[in-house]
Amino acid sequence: MSHACQKTMKIVTWNINGIRTFKNGIRTILDSFDADIICVQETKVTRDLLDEKTAIVDGYNSYFSFSRVRSGYSGVATYCKDTATPFLAEEGLTGLLANQGEAIGCYGDRAALSSDELLALDNEGRAVITQHHFCGKDGPEKLAVINVYCPRADPDKPERKQFKLQFYQLLQCRAEAILSSGSYVIVLGDDNFEDNPGRKWLNQFLCERPENEEKGSVETVDSCQKSITGGKFVDSFRYFHPKRSNAFTCWSTMTGARQTNYGTRIDYIFTDHSLLETYAIAVDIMPEVEGSDHCPVWAQLSCNLQSSARCPSMCTRQMPKFMGRQQKLSRFLVKAPEKISVSKGLSESLPGSQDTGEILENLNPAEQRQSFTRKRCTERQTDANGHKCKRSKLIKTESKGSLLAFFKPKPTELRTSSDSLSLKQPESTTTSGPGIKSDSSIFYSAVQKEEVTMESGNQPTTTGKSKCVTGLCTGFWKSVLHGPPQPPLCKSHNEPCVLRTVKKAGPNLGRQFFVCARPQGHASNPQARCNFFVWVDKGK
Incomplete structure (x- = not known):
């Protein structure tokens, strides 16, 4: 049983660069898209850190994939309106993480990858697949939405290049196996295909791309005619906007490049040819939406979307900690009775290795420790040789009542006069050998020497300790910390530069340099950053 069909369907993809993007209210953001399916990437949240307000949103059902290798890394999630509940949902691409009985299936030929490689590819939380039904022009149809966050090929880690491939x-x-089963397919998410091997793979995944395309250009697919050769998927944005320039979806936050719209287009909605040509209405980007270094991309289809009567088991609503079935901490704790008779029953029920005093102290530590201190002072008046114990020390310890008393510093006695300042050196409890000064004596000798220097230089000493100590500290820190160097003026704009630090591993790691303070932009933009650059000398 399913709900009534809808006339159109809208889907959104957005790299949110951390779930903190939703700090001002996740439902408000989801509702602002007015979309049936919202796919987000780079959630950077693990299963144990997922909270209820993020997982359970009124009016939506959500499906998360988490990184199993480290915290604060990767992760994708798909939010569906309750009127667009999927019939099946699956985490990962391999099927190894799928719930039994609810897998979407259609895995294709994976013989080239070992079981360990397959598991590693799914352990970073990079894919969620949801299967939807809609009323097509020729009857019921299926649609698989593959939400992915592709790995980055770190040039310093060759193994990551192989992982990406x-x-x-x-x-x-x-994707092609699901398409071959008769279902429509949408592949959406984030990846920088401008670097190899991404570009090479994309060329054969999509329809033919122009050979003379420059690196960094947004003119990715000039056209996609109905008689297409090459791959089985289409870049839907370029299908509707083949000639639009400066259509970027990602900007560097370090250089403020969004102010000058100097970015890249690395967020995509790929659809199979038949779906795009038969049902696609419009596709566009949303650069006005802030909160991340990426902006959303949306597509609208003339699909009469149906809704499942129940959420798949992968839905966050079905997670034990959000259904109230998880074990609470209180179940593992036993409340101690308020008053227990020691003389009867208790001594028999607890192990014989504990005497009465230890039992009472375990039951009520605060009260019993005080009474036991009194008892020791009363009963142990003499030791084995008949000497009296030092009862006064025991009472003194009891009277303090707090461990903080043992950590209070001893006050330093200061004595001032009209013409000099002397510090009374506290007695040292450390025994020093002949001719060896303790650390404290060295410190006070240094202070006295500074005082003599100030007096010999006709420095005013009427204020006593404040000027002496301040002068000593100020002189010391000025000799150690020089402060940041004065910024030079860039040559093009004659404006103060900004100080930067090299964070990339290499011979210049940690070095500082000055660059123009304006945001990064195209070289033809006079409002953008100029090419001024200068290293900071280590001695400054």
Whole structure:
């Protein structure tokens, strides 16, 4: 049983760069899209840190994939309106993480990858697949939405390049297998295909791309005619906007490049050819939406979307900690009775290795420790040789009542006069050998020497300790910390530069330099950053 069909369907993809993007209210943001399916990437949240307000949103059902390798890394999530509840949902691309009986299936030929490689590809929380039903022009149809966050090929880690290639291979294998089963397919998410091997793979995944395309250009697919050769998927944005320039979806926050719209387009909605040509209405980007270094991309389809009567088991609503079935801490704790008779029953029920005093102290530590201190002072008046114990020390310890008393510093006695300042050196409890000065004596000798220097230089000493100590500290820190160097003026704008530090591993790691303070932009933009650059000398 399902709800009534809708006339149109809207889907959104957005790299949110951390779930903190939703700090002002997740439902407000989701509602602002007016979309049926919202796919987000780079959530940077693990299963144990997912809270209820993020997972359970009124009017929506959500599906998360978490990184199992480290916290604050990767992660994707798909939010569906309750009127667009999927019939199936699956985490990952391999099927190894799918719930039994509710897998979408269609995995294709994975023989080239070992079981360990397959598991590693899914352990970073990079994919969620949801299966939807809609009323097509010729009857009921299926639609699989593959929400992915592709891995980055770190140039300093060769193994990550191989990992990225394997992820591409697995993604294409799965998407084409689902497509071959008769279902429509949308692949959406974030990836920088401008670097190899991403560009090479994308060229054969999509329809043919122009060979003379410059690196960094947004003119990705000039056209996609109905008689398409090459890959089985289409860049939907370029299908509707083949000639639009400066259509960026990601900008560097470090250089303020969004102010000059100097970015890249690395957020995509790829659809199979038939879905795009038959049902696609419009596709566009939303650069006005802030909160991340990426902006959302949306697509609208003329699909009469249906809704499942129940959420798949992968839905966050079905997670034990959000259903009230999780074990509470109180179940593991036993409340101690208020008053227990020691003379009867208690001594028999607890182990014989505990005497009465230890039992009472375990039951009520605060009260019993005080009474036991009194008892020791009363009963142990003499030791084995008949000497009296030092009862006064025991009472003194009891009277303090707090461990903080043992950590209070001893006050330093200061004595001032009209013409000099002397510090009374506290008695040292450390025994020093002949001719060896303790640390404290060295410090006070240094202070006295500074005082003599100030007096010999005709420095005023009428204020006593304040000027002496301040002068000593100020002189010391000025000799150690020089402060930041004065910024030079850039040559193009004659404006103060900003200080930066090299954070990339290499011979210049940690070095500082000055650059123009304006945001990064195209070289032809006079309002953008100029090419001024100068290293900061280490001695300054």
